[in-house]
Structure formats: structure tokens, C-alpha cells
Amino acid sequence: MPRTGRLTTATAVLAAISALATACTGQGADTASDDPKADVTLNFWHGWSAPSEAKAIEENIARFEKAHPNIKVQVTGNMTDDKINQALRAGGDKAPDVVSSFTTDSVGKFCNSRAFADLNPFLAKSGVDKTKVFPKTLLEYTQFDGNQCTLPLLHDAYGLVYNKTAFAAAGITEPPKTWSRFTEVAQKLTKLKGDSYEQVGLMPTFHGYETKPTRLAAQWGATYFGADGKSNLAGDPAFAKMLTAQKDLVDKLGGYEKLERFRNTFGDEWSAEHPFHTGQVAMQIDGEWRASMAKEAGVPFEIGTAPLPVPDEQAADYGKGYVAGTIMGIASGSKKQNAAWELVKYMTTDTEAVVAFANAIHNVPSTLAALESPNLQVTPEFKTFLDIARHPKSSSTPAKADGGTYQLTFEDFAYGVEKGDVTDIPAGLAKTDQQIDTDIAKAK
Template identity: 85%
Template sequence: MPRTGRLTTAAALLAAISALATACTGPAAESAADDPKADVTLAFWHGWSAPGEVRAIEDGIARFEKAHPNIKVQVTGNMTDDKINQALRAGGAKAPDVVSSFTTDSVGTFCNSRALADLNPFLQKSGIDKTKVFPRTLLEYTQFKGNQCTLPLLNDAYGLVYNKTAFAAAGITEPPRTWSRFVEVAQKLTKADPSGDSYEQVGLMPTFHGYETTPMRLAAQWSPTYFDAEGRSNLSRDPAFAKMLTAQKDLVAALGGYEKLERFRSTFGDEWSAEHPFHTGKVAMQIDGEWRAPMAKEAGVAFEIGTAPLPVPDDQAADYGKGYLSGTVVGIASGSRKQNAAWELVRYLTTDTEAVVAFANAIHNVPSTLAALESPDLEVTPELRTFLDIARHPKSSTTPARADGGTYQLTFQDFAYAVEKGAVADIPAGLAKADRQIDTDIAKAE
């Protein structure tokens, strides 16, 4: 079961940024002088904790150690970004040499504070052209202001997972491609319970607390630009944001209204359990990642599952197939005295096609290199193929890295919460206020 990155509170992020900015860093990557062929032990910290995930990591490390007999790797799992930040600040013998994070929003912080080493010199020294190895969008969220302080380690693509049996019963023959059709389908699949006060099934849980239904993932379908050429927040000047918020608010109203939907949402099971509302039939369409279909099958659902890209605005119908991308990142601690050896591990995990494919197959994620996406060894189910196509789509997008980590996204998200509740009378004015707050927060972080 993959773990998607979660936005933490703005206060926590800003505190982490401030602390990391004062961290003592080790030698610059360009001056790393350790001998990668010498006997050495590396400390690798990652966030995976489920047995299958941990086993997949261990299998990959075993293959690496077999190919690099002089390098031993001590692996520590279930490490949060908070624990990683603390260790990077403290440094010393107990600090990790290589770290992996689920939270792409942390990349701007890691790079801006120089807590992680710039990997560009290592890539150049190894003769690796990153633009020919990794998809463009993945490179966007793994660097900040030219500092490639992380590299992609698998990829998450977001699309639509739907109940094909429920579709057939409602006479729906294909997933919706445009937003207007999406609304129609969601309404048709929504069934009230006998009391009329709740639901037996909703076509979609459209509120922004509905697991993976976040403002950022929906906004990607409108192809937004978060920042202008000068780096200023662009929420109020790009019509995409107001259009998305208005469309989502109208969808909430069409499915019964915010309060009624939220009462129904309170009956949902845990996102990562067999009691997920898609698994139990309470939700017919789910905005989610590539892992949801195999998880539903493992939960033993009694219906047929389909996957598709998320619908696009009606005036962007030609761009159908795009979506939001994120993923896991990996980097080398600036304080590590074993950076050349650490690079051997990072290079293997992120650029070795066999390693990337094996890891993707094991934990049902999208591969993070162009070669792995096309590998004949990739185990491609019909459900996964949808997400591979989303990952390849030239107009798929992500949220850009910034020095304030994910704080700018929290500001946007909090505003979106207010909009869907009906608490915002003037969306453009509210977006302009959010712009000012985002610019202030970024200025402080930098």
C-alpha cells in the first residue's frame, strides 16, 4: 500500500523550514571525496511500513549490495519527514546518509536549506542526462531553483477509479471525459436512502476532505499556473483556479449540498482499509491513484473495476488524458561524509531500469523513468495502463516546489474548504487575498 504525501499544518512546515535553514551542512557535492569502492556502511531512511513495501525495499537493497559488495546498507523504515528533518539538523554518526520522503512538498524546503546535497554534479560525473531519464513533470517537483536535491523514486498518477457494475446498472457505457458529463454521471449514480436524509450511494464524494479529492488534484485538470514569471503567487490572475473552485462548488450542490455530503462522509471507513467507501459500494467513482484498483481487488469487492483519466473542462476536451502527478523522492544528506558511496545507492534506486521496474511491480506504483515506463518487464494490468498513460501525457502537471514547502498549498486548500462550504461570496477577491498570504510566507521562508 503506497503512502501519499500529506500536507501538514502551515505552522509545522514553517518551523521545519526555519530549523533546517540553520542546519549545519557537510561538504558540497562537488567536493565529495570519499572512495565509493572502499568498504562502507550507509544509513538509508525511508517511510514505508507495510510488510509488502518493506520487503520490496529489502529485496532492492539486497540486489544493490550484491552488485556493490563493498557497500552495506542499514535500512530504517517508517520514518516521517519530521524525524528525517530532526536527524538532518542534528547530523553526526547517527544521521542518515540517504533519505526518502513521500512528501514532494518538502523538496523546496530540503533544497532551499541545503539539507540535501545537489545531485546535479553527481549526475554529470556519471554521464547521466536527467532530461533523457526522467519525465519532465517529475523533474519539476524534485528540484528547486536549479538545485536537484532529490530524484524521483517511483511516481503517483491520479485519475478516476469507478464501479463498472454500477455504471452498467445505470445505463452508463463509458467514463465521463468532460466536466459537464462528469456531473451528469455523478448525479445519475447517486442514490438516496429510504429516509431521504442520506445516501445509499454517491456517484462521487466531491468534498475536499474526501481522501484524495484535493484542490490541487482537481486544479490540474484546468492546467493552472501557480506562480508567474517573477515567482509571485498567481491564483487570482489565472482564471483556472476560480473556474475549478466554481465547478467543484456547483458539483457539491448538485449532489445534495455540503452538509449532507459531509454527514455521509462521516460513515466512511479508513482510506487504507478494506472498509474504504469505494470498496463497500458507498461511492461509485473515486478520485485516486494507481494503487486503488489493486487494493479494491485485495479487499474482495464483488463488482468489476474500471479506471480512466479524470474529466477535463469542456473547453479543454482535446486534453483529455492528463492528470496530477507526484511521487516519492530520494536524496543524499549534505552532512554525509559518504556522499560518493551514497550516490551509488541513489543512482541504482532511481536510474537502474531493472530496479525501478521491480520496485514498481512490488508496490503497484507507476515507474519514475522513461525506460521503466516502456519496459517489457513491467506488470501492466488494464487498470494500471490508465495511470501509465496519465504519467506519459504531455499536459499532466504537478505542484511546483517552493521554499515554504507545502504552505502555499495549505493556503489554497483552506480557501477551497471555505468555498465549498458556501462561506465565500467573492472567489476572485478571496484568491487575491490568498496570493498576498502566499507571497508573504514564501518571502519569510527564503
């Protein structure tokens, strides 16, 4: 299951995070006064809730406590960012010392508000060179303006999961690598049923689970902000090209209204009734978790995975994709920051710990060493996403002071494009840039 946090969830917590700006002053490794070798109990809050995931956390904590017998960890799971922020504002002995969040998009807010401590001094004191431990893209989305207030704790890569049986029946011998071929394959795999569908090759609308503008923008190599820090949606032709291509695919598969009516018949994204599982869609833009979930659902067809296609003019870059992931940090108000750092360091940088956790919950490891570990359990379907994570041109959305608000603004504009409500994309992007710049200025 993806661990990136939904943008709608991100906006719900932005105000709560902002409220921490005056309450949290934070301290660094040089000023934290607690003795990490003293007997102490840490409060660790995370968002995982499934029994297998909770078990994986407990097993990792048990390994940590064995290596650090003086530190006990009180684990609280199934915690939302909203609950975490309420506890951080309240403070006290019951507040978390260490936090893991799925909301990557809120890193800018976490750092800007000083809700989490800057980990750069802790890394330096421990002799950990973060540039040699973590992939460059992961470091970019876990810090803001030089403040490394979080570190990566596993991550997700997005690609294409497809029905190999349906491909074979349609005479398609390989997954599409370019957008033009992707469009052809999606049309060929679409089966009409009356005024609806028996199957669509792909659900291309931006409400279709993981089919988000940010996922597709990564395939075009889009740059969200210029060197001056201003929004760059109108300045980078990649955004207009992506939106035009997506709108063309929507039209060729039957149009927005017809596709949305069919999409409204789909089951929940995290249930066995997911439309890929039921055969309602033949290709799905998704993460590394989907193939294993489909197998667990008992699908009667063979599953394939591949990188998402790229624009025809960027065929040489095929293999790249969008990446994001879970973050981990230390509460600025914690009185146990040196001990808390020992836990964060272990869970995010220890190769054995990272690999064990990745194997247990089927996510992509977040360190360079773990990605290459012989102990990492790799199926053919999973290898696709490891390769996407390693690709030098894979990218993520940058951290900003307004958290994920700028992404929501872009997404709202993209909804208008695919519906046909927007006729002048460049002008609309320029207006969207203005709104994004205004929101970020207010957040600062």
C-alpha cells in the same frame, strides 16, 4: 498506497526543516572526499512500513549490495520526515546518509535549507543526463531554483476509479470525459436513503480523501505562479472556474452539509472499509493503488479506471492528470556522499531496479525507460495511470521555499468556497495570493 505525503504532515515538518538551514552547509560531488570503492556502511532511512513494501526495499538493497560488494546498507523503515529531520540536526554516525521521503511538497524546503546535497554535480560526474532519464514533470517537482537536491523514486498519477457494475446498472456505457458529463453521471449514480444516501456517485468535497483542489486544478491546467514568481491564483482564470465547477457539483449532489454528514460515516482510506470498496461511492478520485486495494478487499463488482474528466472547453486534453511521488536524496552532513550517490543512482536510474520496485509496490515507475520496460507488470486498470503519467500535459504542484504551505493556504480557501462561505471567488483568490506571497517571502 500514495507516496506523496499529506499536506498536513508537510506543514508539521516545515519548522524542523527550516532549522537545518544553519546546520547544513552541504558539499557537492567535486568536494565529497570519500572513496566510493572503499568498504563502507550507509544508513538509509525510508518511510515504507507495510511488510510487502519493506520486503521490496530489502530486495532492491540486496541487488545493490551484490553489484557493489564494498558498500553495505543499513536500512531503517517507517521513518517520518520529523524523525529524519531530528536525526539530520543531531548528526553523528547514526544519522541517515540517504533519505527517501513521501513529502514531495517539502522539496523546496529541503533544497532551500541545504538539508540535502545538490545532486547536479553527482549527475554530471556520472554522465547521467537527467532530462533523458526522467519525465519533465518529475524533474520539476524534485528540484528548486536549480538545486536538484532530490531525485524521483517511483511516482503516483491520479485519475478516476469507478464501479463498472453500477455504471452498467445505470445504463452508463463509458467513463465521463468532460466535466459536464461527469456531473451528469455523478447525479445519475447517486441514490438517496431518507435524508442521507445509499450511494453517492462521487464524494466531491475536498475532505474526501484524494479529492483535493490540487488534483482538480491540474485538470484545468492551472498555473500557480507567474513569470515574476508571484502567486497567480487570481491571475489565472482556471482556478476560479475549477472552484465554481466543484461548488456546483457539491450543490447538485445534495449540498455541503448533507454530503459531509454522509462522508463522516466512511471507513479509513487505507482499510477494506473504504467507501468505494463498500459501494457507498460509485466513483473515486484516486491513484494507481486503489484498484488493486479494492480487489484485495474482495469487492463484489467490476472495477474500471480512467483519467479524470477535463473542462468541456479542454476536451482535446483528456487523458492528463495530477502526478507526484516519492523523493530520494543525500544528507548534506553525510561524510559518505560519493558512496551514498551510488545507492541513489542505482535506486533512481537503474531500469531493472526501478521496474522491480514498481512491480512490487504497485506504483508508477519514475524513469522513461522503466515506463516502457517489457518487464513492467501492467494490468488494464494500471495502464490507465501509466498513460496519465506519460501524458504531455499532466502536471504537478511546483516546489517553493515554503514547502507545501502555499497549497494549504489555497486548500483552506477552497474549503470556504465549497461551504458557501465565499461569495466573491476572484476577490478571495486575490487575498489568498497576498498571503502566499507573504509566506514565501518569509520562508526565503
